[in-house]
Amino acid sequence: MNPFPPRHGGQILVDALLGHGVDHIFAVPGESYLAVLDALHDVQENLRLIVCRQEGGAANMAEAYGKLTGRPGICFVTRGPGATNASIGVHTAFQDSTPMILFIGQVGSDCVEREAVQEIDYRRMFGPMAKWVAQIDRADRIPELVSQAFHRATSGRPGPVVLALPEDMLEATATVADAPRYQPVPAHPGAADLASLRQRLAAAQRPLVIVGGSGWNGEACAALRQFIEANDLPVACAFRFQDLFDNRHPNYCGDVGIGINPRLAQRIREADLLLVIGARLGEMTTSGYTLLEVPRPRQQLIHIHAGAEELGRVYAADLMINASMAPMAATLANLPPVDAAAWHATVAAARADYEAHQRRVAVPGTLDMWAVMQTLSARLPEDAILTNGAGNYATWLHRYYRYPVFRTQLAPTSGAMGYGVPAAIAAKIVQPQRTVVCFAGDGCFLMNGQELATAVQYNAAVVFLVINNGMYGTIRMHQERRYPGRVCGTTLTNPDFAAYARAFGAVGETVSRTEDFAPALERALAAGRPALLELQLDPQA
Structure with missing residues (x-):
């Protein structure tokens, strides 16, 4: 037969x-x-x-x-x-x-x-x-x-x-046989490269670690933390990879992306050793290729990446290691620690700079997004997943939310608008036991707002926060900088987003005052079905 x-x-x-x-x-x-x-x-x-x-x-x-x-x-x-x-x-x-x-x-x-x-x-x-x-x-x-x-x-x-x-x-x-299940083949670091890495780290005075990229898992992040703690290193996360290291940890000093803390940017420029693990060092992470000089950075650079073609592509690093993140992190965790006395004081200073960058900023209007972020930080469980697309609104999330554990951030480094809504729905469908919150600007939301129907159909109880300022905010910002007083093509006339959500069978509410956000969030989280909160912001906020 x-x-x-x-x-x-x-x-x-x-x-x-x-x-x-x-x-x-x-x-x-x-x-x-x-x-x-x-x-x-x-x-x-x-x-x-x-x-x-x-x-x-x-x-x-x-x-x-x-x-x-x-x-x-x-x-x-x-x-x-x-x-x-x-x-x-x-x-x-x-x-x-x-x-x-x-x-x-x-x-x-x-x-x-x-x-x-x-x-x-x-x-x-x-x-x-x-x-x-x-x-x-x-x-x-x-x-x-x-x-x-x-x-x-x-x-x-x-x-x-x-x-x-x-x-x-x-x-x-x-008539054909089935193939066996695929087997990922990770790249492992070599002994000579690891010895060189440790030697360069031991000789440094102002090292800084930047982590990013894909290929991580919970175990790899735990191993990374062990390495960071053993060597008392300051660590930052690349653009939209903030969940690779606990943002509450005393060694965490911020994210390296759009709207970077100027103090952190200065630390990167003044570092004598940058240990980059997994990040591509693309345009957003390097502030338009200005934090590191092309092709030869002023800083000594150790670049670790899973893709051999990425190493040396833009930056000629002093040490390039082709390794996947899981075996690399495990190996680093077992590396004998070096003496951290030379940079011990800088870790606390970098952390202080990070916390100072999160202080309240005054914005016009009756809805204060800083207060909104404080409410979310206090209310959401540690494993809550937050998604976003692209726009100035995302800065509130990146700057003020402290991502606590791995895979709590889903966001496009490609800068694609419209990502947050479908990403949140997928996350809730795949891991329904977790709280999922989507951040979306008014322009960003409507690029995939029709997927509310998908959320309702599959009972994906996402909380959607639509930050409505009546414009394509990022484009308007650049427009006003480059062509002052000549606004064109960036103003939006929006629907009633709360009514829009209700039309699909979701919960929909409008929030225009700071004091109304917390109770509205509680109702959304308890709804047991998709819920949308339209946050009406002053256009100048």
Whole structure:
């Protein structure tokens, strides 16, 4: 008897996903992959299909899943417009180094190169923003190529992979064995590199550690903390990776990103050794490549990264170590500590600078966002997940919220607006026991606000905070700096966001005074269903 009965391509693909441990798919359905939907019908208890309202929302949900779990987020969309809508999630996954696989229904092989309806060459479209793009033209090669996709998405510097699925291939029948579950292959540091790292650290007078990037887990963060404490080092987190180190810890001195504390920026410039673990040292983390000089920084630089291609890409470091975060952190934790007497006093000073940067600032209007942040910090549980997209409103979160534990922050380093809403929904669906709060500006929210329908459909009880100042705030800020008095294109006329939420079946309230926020938050947290609070801010706040 043949142990591998004939199966159509859609069934082979779904079996492959199950074999690789996939438990969630985020999708907008399309007739181009009906065979996959048919196969999913019989496995809904083991593989949950989350149907979204727009492919940008689905792709962002898959990306957030990848961030949250460390496993590839899976997204299915249809060809043409579906793929172009999903591209924003692929771009975010690429810049944020998030494992993700986007499956795209493709025109049948009899229509290729005829500019058929919604036909696109996905290799050319996604090539610059994915680790690998391929098309599966034969059903018997599905297990092989899907296995390759998982390995590519998780190897080295993690990132997105795109696979196109011709419609007739999915309906074809094949007899083929399933591939075994993928095995991530981490890179380990060498003994000579570790000896050099310790020697350089021991000789330093003003060291500073910057941590960031993907590939971390709870154990790696605990090992990192052990290394930091053993050597009494000041540590900062790269842009939107603030949850890699407990912000309440006395050695934590702030985040290195947009709106960086000027005192922290000065410390980075004056450091004689920068130990960068996992961060790419991209534009946001380096303040536009000004904190470190290109190509040879003034500071001695040790750069540790999982992607060999990233090392030496912009900065010629004194020591470059190609290593994945989990084995690197474990090795650092076991490294004999050095004498920290030379920099001991600077740790407390750096911490004091961080705390001073969080003091209350006066803003106009009846709703004080500093007070809002204090309420959230006091009320939310330690493992609450906070998500956001892009905009000036996010500065309140980055500057004033102290992320306590790993994977409490989901935010795009790509600077993509519209990320916070779908990311929060995905987080609540995947980990329903945790409190999830989404921060979104008025402009940011409406880029994926339709996914409130998804939240209601799957009872994802997220609390959405819509910070409404009636404008595209970041763009307005730069506009007024560069072209004073010439406002154009940045003013918004918004709906009643609370009524908008209620129309979907969610809770909706409007908050315009500071004293009203705390009780409104309590009602939202207790609602047991999605809840939206519109926070009406003075435009100058």
